[in-house]
Amino acid sequence: MTRKKKGVTSKQGQWSMAVMENAILAVRGGMAKKKASVLYNVTRSTLRGRLNMEDITAPPTKPPILNRTQENILVGYILKMEERGFGLTVIDIRKLAYQMANKLGIHGFSEEKKSAEYDWWIGFSERHPILSVRKPEGWSVARSSMLNPSVVATYFEKLGSVMESLGVRDKPQQLFNADESGISTVHNPEKIVGKRGVYAKTSGERGENVTVLCCVNAEARVLPPMIIFKGQRVSEALKGNALPGSEFGCSKSSFIDSDLFDKWFTNIFLKKLPPTRPVLLILDGHSSHLNFDTLEKAKQNQIEMFCLPPHTTHWLQPLDRSIFGPMKTSYNKQCQKFIRDNPSRQVTRYDFCGLFNTAFQSSMNMVNIFSGFRSTGIYPFKQRVIPAEAYGPSQTSVLDTTSTQTEDIPESENTDHSTPMVETPQSIPNEFAETQINTIAVVADVYAVPDRPAYPVIDAIRNQPEMTVNTVTYTNSERANFDEILVIPEVKKNQPKKKN
Numbered sequence: 011m012t013r014k015k016k017g018v019t020s021k022q023g024q025w026s027m028a029v030m031e032n033a034i035l036a037v038r039g040g041m042a043k044k045k046a047s048v049l050y051n052v053t054r055s056t057l058r059g060r061l062n063m064e065d066i067t068a069p070p071t072k073p074p075i076l077n078r079t080q081e082n083i084l085v086g087y088i089l090k091m092e093e094r095g096f097g098l099t100v101i102d103i104r105k106l107a108y109q110m111a112n113k114l115g116i117h118g119f120s121e122e123k124k125s126a127e128y129d130w131w132i133g134f135s136e137r138h139p140i141l142s143v144r145k146p147e148g149w150s151v152a153r154s155s156m157l158n159p160s161v162v163a164t165y166f167e168k169l170g171s172v173m174e175s176l177g178v179r180d181k182p183q184q185l186f187n188a189d190e191s192g193i194s195t196v197h198n199p200e201k202i203v204g205k206r207g208v209y210a211k212t213s214g215e216r217g218e219n220v221t222v223l224c225c226v227n228a229e230a231r232v233l234p235p236m237i238i239f240k241g242q243r244v245s246e247a248l249k250g251n252a253l254p255g256s257e258f259g260c261s262k263s264s265f266i267d268s269d270l271f272d273k274w275f276t277n278i279f280l281k282k283l284p285p286t287r288p289v290l291l292i293l294d295g296h297s298s299h300l301n302f303d304t305l306e307k308a309k310q311n312q313i314e315m316f317c318l319p320p321h322t323t324h325w326l327q328p329l330d331r332s333i334f335g336p337m338k339t340s341y342n343k344q345c346q347k348f349i350r351d352n353p354s355r356q357v358t359r360y361d362f363c364g365l366f367n368t369a370f371q372s373s374m375n376m377v378n379i380f381s382g383f384r385s386t387g388i389y390p391f392k393q394r395v396i397p398a399e400a401y402g403p404s405q406t407s408v409l410d411t412t413s414t415q416t417e418d419i420p421e422s423e424n425t426d427h428s429t430p431m432v433e434t435p436q437s438i439p440n441e442f443a444e445t446q447i448n449t450i451a452v453v454a455d456v457y458a459v460p461d462r463p464a465y466p467v468i469d470a471i472r473n474q475p476e477m478t479v480n481t482v483t484y485t486n487s488e489r490a491n492f493d494e495i496l497v498i499p500e501v502k503k504n505q506p507k508k509k510n
Contacts, residue, residue: 025052033057074133075111075118075126084110085138087305095168095295095317100143102300104131109302159401161319165326166393172316173391176288182228182389183284187292187382189329190223190266193338193366195357197345218359219264222366223274224329228389230379233282235370236274239359240264251364253371255282268301275304280311287312292388294318294327325396328382337373344368 033050037043037057047054076084084107088098098106107126108119119126126134135141173179196217223236234255239248244258252258257278259270283289291308293299295317308315323330344365345357357365387395 025050025056030057030060034060037061074137075116075130076107080110080114081134081137085141087302088141091300091305091317093168094172094315095165095319096300096315097295098300100128100131101125102297103134104128106300106302107134113302113306157322157325157396157401162322162326162396163393165319165322166387169316169388170391170393172290172314176290176314178288178290179391181286182383183231184286184289185228185292185383185389186225186279186289187227187328187388188223188225188279189294189323189327189334190221190296191329191334191338192219192221192264193341193362194219195359195362197342197357198338217357220359220362220366221264221266222370223266223271224333224370224374225279226329226333226374226379226382228328228379228383230376231284232374232379233278236270236278237363237366238264238266238270247360249363250360251367253363253367256363266296266298268298268304271298272301272304272307275307280307283311283313289313291315292318292327294323295320325400326386328379328386328388331385332378332382333373336378337369340369340372341365 029050030052033046033052034057036046036050038061041049043054043057043061046052047057074081084103087106088103091098104126105124107130108124111117111119111126119130135143170179176184178184194217218240220240221238223238225233225235234253234257236257236259237252238259238261240263241260244260249256249258255278257274259266259273261267261270279291289312291313293315299315299317305315307313318326325331348357348361348365349355383389385395387393
């Protein structure tokens, strides 16, 4: 069925300019407006408006909400975002149009939907035929979980071209990566030794998700994180023991949205950036990164935003490769220690910042950051950095199914199997030889904590002699009394209330 536009009569926009001119001449010759509208099949309100216009040859449509110059700016944004890998949908463009009009003080779109109407998009696409709606390449279940060689090749080709145009290929201080990750207050417990059939204690059956937004550059500079809780507002109690300079936000689902991302971009990224420009910020294609105000601020501050291909961040994003995995492992250990020290308590949202503080500082070290940028081919720039076996699931049509031999894969200590193991310090380039110490000196330097000197700690670690381990064997009579060495906390049980 043909779609009928709302609020449009059968006569509206159906007349020609010659018919309208004849109707106007007839009215000026003495004919009534109502009779002329019926005779020439034009709406009476339009005829009355044309009689008051100096230029009666204007097209028979309402003027668009955004003028030609403003629409050209929006088209430029759309094409630029496509070039950077941010393929915009029709809904994304309608939301960008609303944000642009709202910023310019134009109130022609729906304030309730905070989006331009679909009819506006129809006219916008007709006025700009350079734009077309295309369907992206289809992904099967196997392809969506792994890499596609052609997609990766196109990504590195575009990334290299952008780096060359900006002149930042050999400037690690100007290459940044930002990403979000969700952490639950219910941790993943480590394996323990105990009685068979008795399970390890965790903080609860169902926890609350907390989103953290982190950002680092290829020179191992760490920016303060943004922590997003679920709710309407962030109380001061939630910020207890948080990292200095951290930003906080809240949403209905604890997930990030475009407003929260713009808040992080304004209050953290722009304020903590080095003065050298331009800057390349590498992100994934999450819809929260598509905010008109954020794009405008990035343009004004010479910041180029580049998007990673979908379903490839586990191999192409530095934070996913070498930081989020160790961070969550360290967080789980901190939660396990918290439960051991406080057996009658559960980990809640009010304990999150203190536990995350330690996990963040332990994972945001130079070794992990250098390894992440190097293993993803961003710095040093290297296109063929992804191993051939990573493309295996995307090449099912050419797999050799005659062999049934399998290879045992040793289990790593990192329980987060979605994140590959961090490279050893020996694999770091020679130019980083002086920064191979696993330390949080960069974090301390960024936050400028006065009582935590950064580089004296490095010197102390570097000059410390190697430690030797002595093995001691105890006989039964010489065994230590663990009741005196390790204090086992007493679990307080709630007593039933006495009836009166």
